[in-house]
Amino acid sequence: MVEPGELLETCRRLRDEEGFNFLSDITATDYLGWQTGPEGVAGYYGTHTGRDLNAPGSWGLAALPDAKPKRFSVSYHLLKLVDGAPRLRVQVWVDDGEAVPSVVGIWPTADWHEREAWDMMGIPFEGHPNLVRILMDDDWEGHPLRKDYPLGGEPVRFSEEE
Amino acid sequence: MLRTSRGPRIAPERTWAVIDPSILRGEQPIYAGTKIPHPIPSILGLPDELRDSEDVMQVNFGPNHPSTHGVLRLVVDLLGEEIVGLRAVIGYLHTGFEKNMEAKTWWKAITYPARIDYLSFQANELVFVLAIEKLLGLEPPPKATWMRTLLCELNRLHSHLVWLGTSALEIGAISMFWYCFRERDQILDLSELVTGARMHTRYFQAGGLADDIPRGFYDECRKFTDWMPKAVDDYEGLIDRNAIWLERTRGIGVLSAEDAVALGQSGPILRASGVDWDLRKRDPYLAYGEVDFDVPVYTHGDVYDRYRVHMEEMRQSTRIVAQCLDRLEDMQGEPWIADDRKVVLPPREELHTSMESLIHHFKIVTEGYRVPEGEVYVVIESPRGENGCYVVSDGGPRPWRVKFRAPSFVATPAAATLCRGALVADLIAIVGSLDTVMGEVDR
Numbered sequence: 229m230v231e232p233g234e235l236l237e238t239c240r241r242l243r244d245e246e247g248f249n250f251l252s253d254i255t256a257t258d259y260l261g262w263q264t265g266p267e268g269v270a271g272y273y274g275t276h277t278g279r280d281l282n283a284p285g286s287w288g289l290a291a292l293p294d295a296k297p298k299r300f301s302v303s304y305h306l307l308k309l310v311d312g313a314p315r316l317r318v319q320v321w322v323d324d325g326e327a328v329p330s331v332v333g334i335w336p337t338a339d340w341h342e343r344e345a346w347d348m349m350g351i352p353f354e355g356h357p358n359l360v361r362i363l364m365d366d367d368w369e370g371h372p373l374r375k376d377y378p379l380g381g382e383p384v385r386f387s388e389e390e
Numbered sequence: 391m392l393r394t395s396r397g398p399r400i401a402p403e404r405t406w407a408v409i410d411p412s413i414l415r416g417e418q419p420i421y422a423g424t425k426i427p428h429p430i431p432s433i434l435g436l437p438d439e440l441r442d443s444e445d446v447m448q449v450n451f452g453p454n455h456p457s458t459h460g461v462l463r464l465v466v467d468l469l470g471e472e473i474v475g476l477r478a479v480i481g482y483l484h485t486g487f488e489k490n491m492e493a494k495t496w497w498k499a500i501t502y503p504a505r506i507d508y509l510s511f512q513a514n515e516l517v518f519v520l521a522i523e524k525l526l527g528l529e530p531p532p533k534a535t536w537m538r539t540l541l542c543e544l545n546r547l548h549s550h551l552v553w554l555g556t557s558a559l560e561i562g563a564i565s566m567f568w569y570c571f572r573e574r575d576q577i578l579d580l581s582e583l584v585t586g587a588r589m590h591t592r593y594f595q596a597g598g599l600a601d602d603i604p605r606g607f608y609d610e611c612r613k614f615t616d617w618m619p620k621a622v623d624d625y626e627g628l629i630d631r632n633a634i635w636l637e638r639t640r641g642i643g644v645l646s647a648e649d650a651v652a653l654g655q656s657g658p659i660l661r662a663s664g665v666d667w668d669l670r671k672r673d674p675y676l677a678y679g680e681v682d683f684d685v686p687v688y689t690h691g692d693v694y695d696r697y698r699v700h701m702e703e704m705r706q707s708t709r710i711v712a713q714c715l716d717r718l719e720d721m722q723g724e725p726w727i728a729d730d731r732k733v734v735l736p737p738r739e740e741l742h743t744s745m746e747s748l749i750h751h752f753k754i755v756t757e758g759y760r761v762p763e764g765e766v767y768v769v770i771e772s773p774r775g776e777n778g779c780y781v782v783s784d785g786g787p788r789p790w791r792v793k794f795r796a797p798s799f800v801a802t803p804a805a806a807t808l809c810r811g812a813l814v815a816d817l818i819a820i821v822g823s824l825d826t827v828m829g830e831v832d833r
Contacts (some may be wrong), residue, residue: 249651249652250651250654251654252654252767252769252776252778252795253767253778253780253793253795255780255791255793255795257782257790257791257793258791259790262784262790294763303765303767303780305767305778305780305795307769307776309651309665309667310672311672311673312672312673313669313672313673313769315767315769317767332431335652335654336426336428336431336652336653337431337652337653337654337800337803339430339431339432339803340432340799340800340802340803344799348488357428357429357430358429358430358432358433361481362480362481363480363481363484363832363833364481364484365481372486372489373488373489377489379489379490379493
């Protein structure tokens with residue numbers, strides 16, 4: 229786990245000195261509603277604390293999961309191209325709207341991974357040369373993989389309310 | 391009222407302090423001699439002197455074009471026949487698999503991965519099941535491990551056959567398509583024999599296999615492994631020394647080893663660029679540590695070498711399947727799934743006589759099993775390369791986050807590097823040689 233400010237330096241050191249020259253993946257995860265239950269989280273009526281697993285229809289947890297430092301995590305999965313395939317996960321924690329420095333200058337493959345993380349989770353990558361939506365339409369609103377983004381229902385065009 | 395509550399739109403602000411301006415702004419490439427475009431690695435930008443040129447024509451290749459292997463749109467800038475600019479636009483097949491999986495129980499979510507990459511369905515199913523097993527600490531029995539190896543290799547053959555058939559078709563070798571699909575159909579028949587479904591089998595469960603291997607499979611599969619090397623010889627006889635094929639593939643779309651690693655390429659693309667990297671050898675999972683096979687590596691990094699790697703891999707996969715059959719034939723009567731009643735469905739016949747089995751069955755089907763809290767990143771060598779699955783669990787019955795590292799998603803932006811200086815006719819050959827599956831790119 230590293231601070232956003234130290235990310236570039238850490239990554240550069242890992243690539244040049246430790247030999248992790250292969251960036252496998254960048255994943256952003258939204259931890260909204262982690263530990264606290266289902267309020268306002270679409271499709272998540274499951275993870276409430278006070279429920280009993282043995283009661284019919286409950287989805288309760290036996291124990292609370294460990295708290296997370298901030299809302300979003302960005303995980304960089306690195307790989308060293310040697311026998312045994314050693315892997316390393318570098319994790320950065322940010323709040324909504326907080327930026328993460330872009331690693332495109334270190335691993336060019338990060339280009340689309342970061343665009344996807346921006347599109348799906350709304351994490352801005354500072355210094356990315358082309359941070360635009362990749363999977364959704366250019367004029368899409370919201371970031372679909374966030375936990376507060378509803379699971380079902382699409383806005384109806386030309387409906388009375390619009 | 392709108393049924394969705396959409397959050398405020400956040401613009402990518404660029405007001406923070408710039409940490410490393412010269413490299414991040416793309417003023418200098420990462421290392422000398424690279425062909426990766428900069429500042430944007432995935433876009434081949436129009437050179438400045440051509441920006442206002444009236445000779446440059448912009449052509450939309452796709453999204454609905456038969457040789458895009460799905461719905462890929464390439465915006466190509468052409469100067470005569472030469473490609474001077476290229477930009478890939480994706481997202482036309484985005485169906486939100488990852489979001490959907492978050493709303494399903496672990497048990498139900500296994501259905502989804504196979505549909506992400508519809509050509510290597512078995513490999514995708516495997517990587518997700520392996521991730522669940524890693525979180526659960528569940529060990530499948532040896533028979534399941536060997537059968538998984540066998541099916542994944544059959545699946546690799548299936549994927550390579552579809553690739554060979556379609557990309558040869560695109561370059562004009564029409565008859566290849568029929569021969570490849572003849573063998574592909576045999577593989578799908580085998581798949582139907584074992585799992586009941588030709589594609590999207592859902593045969594792998596957390597803990598092992600869904601059902602025992604049916605009688606008759608070994609004989610049928612043996613027939614196939616005896617036949618397959620001859621079929622590969624046939625394919626090579628058709629195109630390997632065909633002048634048109636050589637002309638259209640040799641020296642086209644060259645990717646150096648350094649560029650391939652920097653662009654995160656994997657699988658046949660990486661091995662055709664001279665990097666000896668195969669997770670089955672370097673970090674053996676399943677039964678790959680116990681079978682004998684070779685990893686083909688070619689050094690030119692062009693379309694022809696990628697084709698060679700695919701052909702050799704088909705031979706090697708057939709070898710692996712035959713070895714798995716040898717082992718599996720000695721394992722008849724052994725269990726095919728782990729004996730863990732909290733995760734694995736009880737045997738069907740017990741439901742009529744055992745109350746506990748009925749309760750377990752009911753609980754797993756309705757509520758699902760709970761997976762301990764944690765996060766794992768599991769990677770396998772799919773037919774297309776490094777196929778990763780990142781899974782977060784909060785200890786509940788549903789995945790908190792599932793992310794697939796799709797090799798095609800990484801291969802598609804490499805087209806910008808490969809098409810530098812290529813002709814428009816080479817574009818089809820180059821994009822075809824990347825072996826992308828758009829379902830996996832867009833997820």
